[in-house]
Amino acid sequence: MELQNPTLKDLATAINKNVSIIDSCLEHSSLPKPSFAIDGLRSWDHPELDEAQEARIALIDAATDLMHLAMGPFEYLRTEYIAVFEAVPLTGSITYAELAKKCSLPEPRLQRWMRHAISKRIFWAPTKDSVAHTITSAEFARDETAWAWVGHNVEEIGPAAAKIMEQTDRFGDGTNPAEAAVALAHFEGKYASPFDWLENDGVGEPKLLGGKLDKSDRTKGWRARRFGNTMKYLTSGGGHSSSHVHGFDWDALGEASVVDVGGSSGHLAIELATKHPKLSVTVQDLPTLEQQFEDNLPPGLKSRVSFQVHDFMKPQKIPADVYFYRFIFHDWPDNMSVQIIQNNVPAMKRGSRIIVMDGVMPEPGETSNFVLRMNTSMDLQMMAAFNAKERRKEDWINLFREADKRLVVKQFLQPRGSALTLIEVVLDG
Numbered sequence: 001m002e003l004q005n006p007t008l009k010d011l012a013t014a015i016n017k018n019v020s021i022i023d024s025c026l027e028h029s030s031l032p033k034p035s036f037a038i039d040g041l042r043s044w045d046h047p048e049l050d051e052a053q054e055a056r057i058a059l060i061d062a063a064t065d066l067m068h069l070a071m072g073p074f075e076y077l078r079t080e081y082i083a084v085f086e087a088v089p090l091t092g093s094i095t096y097a098e099l100a101k102k103c104s105l106p107e108p109r110l111q112r113w114m115r116h117a118i119s120k121r122i123f124w125a126p127t128k129d130s131v132a133h134t135i136t137s138a139e140f141a142r143d144e145t146a147w148a149w150v151g152h153n154v155e156e157i158g159p160a161a162a163k164i165m166e167q168t169d170r171f172g173d174g175t176n177p178a179e180a181a182v183a184l185a186h187f188e189g190k191y192a193s194p195f196d197w198l199e200n201d202g203v204g205e206p207k208l209l210g211g212k213l214d215k216s217d218r219t220k221g222w223r224a225r226r227f228g229n230t231m232k233y234l235t236s237g238g239g240h241s242s243s244h245v246h247g248f249d250w251d252a253l254g255e256a257s258v259v260d261v262g263g264s265s266g267h268l269a270i271e272l273a274t275k276h277p278k279l280s281v282t283v284q285d286l287p288t289l290e291q292q293f294e295d296n297l298p299p300g301l302k303s304r305v306s307f308q309v310h311d312f313m314k315p316q317k318i319p320a321d322v323y324f325y326r327f328i329f330h331d332w333p334d335n336m337s338v339q340i341i342q343n344n345v346p347a348m349k350r351g352s353r354i355i356v357m358d359g360v361m362p363e364p365g366e367t368s369n370f371v372l373r374m375n376t377s378m379d380l381q382m383m384a385a386f387n388a389k390e391r392r393k394e395d396w397i398n399l400f401r402e403a404d405k406r407l408v409v410k411q412f413l414q415p416r417g418s419a420l421t422l423i424e425v426v427l428d429g
Ligand SMILES: C[S@@+](CC[C@H](N)C(=O)[O-])C[C@H]1O[C@@H](n2cnc3c(N)ncnc32)[C@H](O)[C@@H]1O
Pocket: 195, 231, 232, 235, 261, 262, 263, 264, 265, 268, 284, 285, 286, 289, 310, 311, 312, 313, 325, 326, 327, 328, 331
């Protein structure tokens, strides 16, 4: 068998051809046209549409493939993933029998899972007994941190999603992180917040991981280390790529000091310092991330990039030109976000900045549904994980105004292709 490998143009042509067949069939019937309006065609199950059925299925296939290629493997996998990726060789193929042995899984079940994945072009079948990677499934064989992202979502967020209704029944529209759905699923009453749980769950002393995911690691802080790799993977491509940070004109600052508050194991600080040689960056985060930061840091950046253990619920200790907060405030409700900002203000001088890189929730209809969905998916993830939320433009303006009247939102910058917006906030006065 050969991998079916249509181009964007092939798919667009197939879509056009099949839409014409469907349209002429619909024109000969007295049925309504497919539409999002309430009176559109509800079911294709009509004898008059028999001839359109084959074209409709070909249209679904072509449109699905077109969407997959237009998103690219990185963004497509945000909606799909299963496990056995590593056991399939990056080049060539493997039989189901060999794969089942390698993964210690029953072969008939493995085949059923794989067939479902193949229907979504995650893997393909060179023969009826074997499988091989497509560019999409290969993501996981190529990047070990992808496993952290899967582990976090499947083991931590999955059970939390199942608790959302119970959580809403008990706490309504509550915002206490200790009562988030993730707490109900994993640690209710035992830890003060999801980050406290990530940082402290597990037994024994932390292991050195060399910046890589050790799947067997369950020692104290293993969840925080895995979350560090989750953030690193999430940031390595697509709409959340660290490269979008250059949408702000960092070079215009000249020689400048930056504090990357809640900067995890340093992936954004490394990106910033590599591209902007006049910046020096201090990454601040909780203690567990320090070793991962040291493992990640390229030796050439040691003089300009460093790590400091700092709890942002306490006053900021470092005076700096810029305080950078990426993916921080969407983890916290308004009152705690205000507290985080207020902890930062005393270290700032007139003209120093806070640069936020986070989602700005569009209104439905204001943007494409794809962009809206990237924001709404993240919003629901924040609801399940932290009892927190994504914010609209006016919410951001109000948040900073409430924290300190002198903090002025100067601009919202939307780098092309970025799911996140850069928000420049200046201390004025
Ligand atoms: C969603 S991650 C964002 C990481 C990084 N800024 C990025 O964009 O990839 C949130 C970060 O906040 C850190 N964090 C949580 N609570 C903190 C606290 N009280 N003080 C400092 N860092 C904290 C976490 O350890 C984690 O690295």
